[in-house]
Amino acid sequence: MAETASLTLAVTQAFASGFRIDASLDVELPPGSMLALFGPSGAGKTTILRHIAGLERPAAGTIRFGGETWCDTARQIWQPPQSRRIGLVFQDPTLFPHLTVSRNVRYGLRVRPRSDPTNPGGQTGVRMGVGPPSDPIAEIERMLGIGDLGNRYPAALSGGEAQRVALARALAPDPRLLLLDEPFASLDAPTRLRLRRDVRALLQTTGTPAILVTHDRTEALAMGDTVAVIVGGRVRQVGPISDVFSRPADAEVAASLGIEAVLPARVIGSSGGVIEVSVGDVILHVAEREPMAPGAGVYACVRAEDVTLETRAPGQASTRNHLAAHVVSIASEGPIDRVTLNCGFALDALITRRSREELGLTAGTAVTAAIKATSVHLVPRL
Amino acid sequence: MDWTAIWLSVRLAAAATLVLLAIGVPLAYWIVFSPRRWKFLVEAIVALPLVLPPTVLGFYVLVGIGPMSPVGRAYARIAGQGLPFTFEGLLIASVLYSMPFAVQPFAVEFASVDRRLLEASWSLGVSPLETFRRVVIPLSVRGLVTGIVLSFAHTLGEFGVVLMVGGNLPGVTRTVSISIYDAVQSLDYAAASRTSLLLLIVSFIILASTYSLQRSVWLKPRR
Numbered sequence: 242m243a244e245t246a247s248l249t250l251a252v253t254q255a256f257a258s259g260f261r262i263d264a265s266l267d268v269e270l271p272p273g274s275m276l277a278l279f280g281p282s283g284a285g286k287t288t289i290l291r292h293i294a295g296l297e298r299p300a301a302g303t304i305r306f307g308g309e310t311w312c313d314t315a316r317q318i319w320q321p322p323q324s325r326r327i328g329l330v331f332q333d334p335t336l337f338p339h340l341t342v343s344r345n346v347r348y349g350l351r352v353r354p355r356s357d358p359t360n361p362g363g364q365t366g367v368r369m370g371v372g373p374p375s376d377p378i379a380e381i382e383r384m385l386g387i388g389d390l391g392n393r394y395p396a397a398l399s400g401g402e403a404q405r406v407a408l409a410r411a412l413a414p415d416p417r418l419l420l421l422d423e424p425f426a427s428l429d430a431p432t433r434l435r436l437r438r439d440v441r442a443l444l445q446t447t448g449t450p451a452i453l454v455t456h457d458r459t460e461a462l463a464m465g466d467t468v469a470v471i472v473g474g475r476v477r478q479v480g481p482i483s484d485v486f487s488r489p490a491d492a493e494v495a496a497s498l499g500i501e502a503v504l505p506a507r508v509i510g511s512s513g514g515v516i517e518v519s520v521g522d523v524i525l526h527v528a529e530r531e532p533m534a535p536g537a538g539v540y541a542c543v544r545a546e547d548v549t550l551e552t553r554a555p556g557q558a559s560t561r562n563h564l565a566a567h568v569v570s571i572a573s574e575g576p577i578d579r580v581t582l583n584c585g586f587a588l589d590a591l592i593t594r595r596s597r598e599e600l601g602l603t604a605g606t607a608v609t610a611a612i613k614a615t616s617v618h619l620v621p622r623l
Numbered sequence: 624m625d626w627t628a629i630w631l632s633v634r635l636a637a638a639a640t641l642v643l644l645a646i647g648v649p650l651a652y653w654i655v656f657s658p659r660r661w662k663f664l665v666e667a668i669v670a671l672p673l674v675l676p677p678t679v680l681g682f683y684v685l686v687g688i689g690p691m692s693p694v695g696r697a698y699a700r701i702a703g704q705g706l707p708f709t710f711e712g713l714l715i716a717s718v719l720y721s722m723p724f725a726v727q728p729f730a731v732e733f734a735s736v737d738r739r740l741l742e743a744s745w746s747l748g749v750s751p752l753e754t755f756r757r758v759v760i761p762l763s764v765r766g767l768v769t770g771i772v773l774s775f776a777h778t779l780g781e782f783g784v785v786l787m788v789g790g791n792l793p794g795v796t797r798t799v800s801i802s803i804y805d806a807v808q809s810l811d812y813a814a815a816s817r818t819s820l821l822l823l824i825v826s827f828i829i830l831a832s833t834y835s836l837q838r839s840v841w842l843k844p845r846r
Contacts, residue, residue, distance in 0.1 A: 296742050322745040329746035335739045339761045348757075349747030407743075414747060 245271045246417065246450060252292050252302035262474040264289050268467055270418070270450035277465030277482070278454045281497050285474040286454045287422055293452065294329055294420050295322035307417060326353070328411030328419040328449070332426050334403035336395035342406050343391035346378060349414040381409050384443045401432035408440060412447060419444065419451040425460065437464055441623035458499055462486070462540050462620045470494050483540065487587060502588050506541040508533045515561065515614055523585040526561035527617040538622040547616035548590035550580065551609045552600050561614035568606045571597065584610050624817050627794050628802035635710070635798060636778040639717040643725035643774045651729035652755060670723045677720065681787025684716040713789040713796050717778045724773040732766020733759055765836060772833045776826055
């Protein structure tokens, strides 16, 4: 699918526990892009995903995707999950235990065969470089590294393998939208990192837009293009990842995101255990925790409490980053003041009120923001 | 040994089992997957034969299929013969009597299938009914076998209902349990003992194989 599809959603549902979903969302999903539904546990992320999948019926509301109305309670329109052409992957693999890997992957093809890839007018399948069009299902299996598992039964697979099969099964019928409900959460860390990378690459190849439910901010940063922050059953903020993480709409959103600046950056190079990244025109030095290729896109994350402010030129110190800045505004948070700086990009520093008074900081004061190289965390963008 | 009665019982049990398979699977499916709130009433009705004295069930079936009821009259008009004291009448009674022994194992097994497997299937475009055939049924083989075996064994051994509905016509309604009762009544303890032992052995073998299947004694463990 080559066109951007829009997803519009406004649903309400009340539960016996008193919990209430009252969510509205209006996003564009370009081909191969990923929307992260991010929020704390119990915020209603999974329920909203199940509304989109058609597995849960809202008490009232509408859901539209790509020009189709999937749900409109006022007009009594309801499309069951079968007719929404979605792919769905749960936290646990949930493969059909009585079918082999190969038959699991092809389970949905009997009712929803892929259209002929040689037919230019029809749905395009996986597009793979040059050469004759190959079997798209085999390509998906190859990209997910499960090509050799075809005759095995799910009971004989590792957790990572099983989740790869579940992904292949969801993508095989060429869905218009892939829904991922914390699919990496129950995997061990190395497996999780590899699978995230493979999934991102595969979706960009197939051009399938995806919605990812996650409570893991690193995962949201690494995989999401857009993020919707969900707190207490409501969508509190929607936007590009770095915008939302750097400028949370309110304190509750900020709390769920983690109080940290998320700066889009690019790796310049590394030497002697220090990576240089550029944030706009500003260069940051970051302690090298894992190798990063020059040119790679990353998010540089800085906690406000790790930013120190100096008014005089610094002497000899171990701090690697000294950024010329001026104070934009100061907000009091009890005994702590939040000082918002402009140092080529927006950055917050948390300091005590006494420090602020001693330094005589007011809006417009020129300062130097010091950040230790070990206080900057890089999250590679997949 | 009363081979006529034994053969009749086997035929009755086989026929009742087939009918129960045909109506028990859809009924169990409905009980498990229907969103209706009042389905507990149907569950209770299905389970009634477990607690009701067979004579009570037999009495109502007799009245229900007899010439006094519209069903009985309609059947008599079509078939030219009433249902009471016939093999067909006995079959209807047996199906009702053994219903819980089929429907309950079916329903328990259907309900134990992971719901997310069904949701995964639906999301792949497969209808609920087709999902039932392709996922639920293959994962419920043990429950289906249990239900089939229990229905067969239970019908084979019934007595009270048969006596009420079928009477005691050799080759038509005289089942093996009635044959044993007859033998005892006429003080032919040798015949009663032979037939009883046969029924005991057959029932034991059937139940032992069912339980071994449930415990996966002979199957590879399934995760």
